[in-house]
Amino acid sequence: MKKLPIALALCAAFVSANTMAEVRINGFASIVGGKALDDDATLYGYDDDISFKNESMFALQLSADLQEKLSATAQIVARGSDDFDAEFEWAYLTYEFSDELQVSAGKMRVPFYRYSDFLDVGYTYRWVRPPQSVYNLPFSTYEGLSLLHNTQLGDWDSTVQVIYGSFDGNIAVVSVNGDTELNDIAGINWTMSYDWFSARAAYFVADTTIDIENDTDAGVALNGLEQTLRAAGFVDQADDIAVNEDDGSFFAVGFSIDYNDILFDAEYTEFEVENSALAKQTQYYTSIGYRMDEWIVHLTYENNDDKHDSNRYNALPAVPALNAGINQVLEGVKAKSNVYTIGTRYDFHPSAALKVDFSRFKDDISDTETDVVAVAVDLVF
Amino acid sequence: MKKLLIATALTLCSHAVLADVAVIVNPANSSAIDEGMIKKIYLGKAKSFDDGTKVNPVNQDGTSVSDEFNDKVVGKSSSQLNAYWSKLVFTGKGTPPEKLANDQAVIDFVAGNADGIGYIDAAKVTDKVKVVGTF
Numbered sequence: 001m002k003k004l005p006i007a008l009a010l011c012a013a014f015v016s017a018n019t020m021a022e023v024r025i026n027g028f029a030s031i032v033g034g035k036a037l038d039d040d041a042t043l044y045g046y047d048d049d050i051s052f053k054n055e056s057m058f059a060l061q062l063s064a065d066l067q068e069k070l071s072a073t074a075q076i077v078a079r080g081s082d083d084f085d086a087e088f089e090w091a092y093l094t095y096e097f098s099d100e101l102q103v104s105a106g107k108m109r110v111p112f113y114r115y116s117d118f119l120d121v122g123y124t125y126r127w128v129r130p131p132q133s134v135y136n137l138p139f140s141t142y143e144g145l146s147l148l149h150n151t152q153l154g155d156w157d158s159t160v161q162v163i164y165g166s167f168d169g170n171i172a173v174v175s176v177n178g179d180t181e182l183n184d185i186a187g188i189n190w191t192m193s194y195d196w197f198s199a200r201a202a203y204f205v206a207d208t209t210i211d212i213e214n215d216t217d218a219g220v221a222l223n224g225l226e227q228t229l230r231a232a233g234f235v236d237q238a239d240d241i242a243v244n245e246d247d248g249s250f251f252a253v254g255f256s257i258d259y260n261d262i263l264f265d266a267e268y269t270e271f272e273v274e275n276s277a278l279a280k281q282t283q284y285y286t287s288i289g290y291r292m293d294e295w296i297v298h299l300t301y302e303n304n305d306d307k308h309d310s311n312r313y314n315a316l317p318a319v320p321a322l323n324a325g326i327n328q329v330l331e332g333v334k335a336k337s338n339v340y341t342i343g344t345r346y347d348f349h350p351s352a353a354l355k356v357d358f359s360r361f362k363d364d365i366s367d368t369e370t371d372v373v374a375v376a377v378d379l380v381f
Numbered sequence: 382m383k384k385l386l387i388a389t390a391l392t393l394c395s396h397a398v399l400a401d402v403a404v405i406v407n408p409a410n411s412s413a414i415d416e417g418m419i420k421k422i423y424l425g426k427a428k429s430f431d432d433g434t435k436v437n438p439v440n441q442d443g444t445s446v447s448d449e450f451n452d453k454v455v456g457k458s459s460s461q462l463n464a465y466w467s468k469l470v471f472t473g474k475g476t477p478p479e480k481l482a483n484d485q486a487v488i489d490f491v492a493g494n495a496d497g498i499g500y501i502d503a504a505k506v507t508d509k510v511k512v513v514g515t516f
Contacts, residue, residue, distance in 0.1 A: 026470055061471060073473045094473055099428040104473060117472040124464045148474070157426060294460065347460040350443070380467045
């Protein structure tokens, strides 16, 4: 329902602009086929049957310059994982104050990661999918404002983006699902780049509420624990489990190199919701690649770790047994894993690339391994 | 007659291999434009000439001159440039220069637009445009 007003506003913007502005249409698409190589294991949405739908997507972008430094942009994305139901992924107006400064308002992407802004545009990176251990926050868009400032400091380009807004929707976090409301999302994303080198840092905060659903074991355990504590009169302790208007924070640093056909990327992120059952997660990846004309070969290592120790919960000194029970439940919602990916990209056409990635995911908690192989054609037009 | 044909053919062949790219602006444009500036303009990093006028660059659409220009001046392959611009286009941060069909279309555009800049085969330069660099 919420999408309709945005769509109408944009249509109105395009229609009224019709007489004086040209509307540009750009698009991109990824057709991805893949499968898990193990029985009874699922990874990146693949099981042991080949799927061409799971990671495939198709998108169109309409943008109109409305003169006087104002422009309207909408990106409509149809994902195979959503049965190719088209959705407005981005829909915003931009006003350019100057060559250096612009403000946008509407529905946009939170710039959590280096590749966030063009996460869907597979053509812009070398993997079939960016490293999922790091690129794992379950929501990517927000509604609000974005201020973007570009400057040149000698041979360096500096880009500072400040955002403010909110999000609500149903998402999966760590090992639970739930209706999520993020209010007062605020943060900064700063990138410095010099010809072959670029570095970035980002920090975001949000007032976080997640209504945890009982559709996973971890969800059932957490909700049961919270209700037990609350019923027993341990209100504060119950609040420390529930994710209710708690301070969520996200921090990221990363850099990338593209020098003499050697490619290197590394990103590190931390995510935490204070006073809640969601343990602090840290994750990173490093990736090296080598370009030979139209070919790139690459190797990536990813790691996702849980920073809480297994007896972190000690809020009820008088009742050690209960503490132990709570810690056992919290232990059950932990996530700890690593992934190796080896892959290749072949630019067989000026606007299209063919990619093959093989990934081996290791869950350090259950001590299981899952392999996934995927072949993708990414294009832009 | 036969000799002339051979001579012409040879000239054309050597020409195709050795073609230089001339970067051209409108004769009325007196801004200082060096190679670094041209690169910045074609990567969307410089948006105005040094007198403050908005710059209005044009590309060529997949011609050998554009390959030459991308390689010599911008330093990226057409696939890399396509990826570079996709990052800007799909995040509302920039729009790539418009693509024109050939040298003549670029000359006409630059001759007719005081803020225009383009590149052509250096052998095709006319007095309707001003050369700011040959690569």
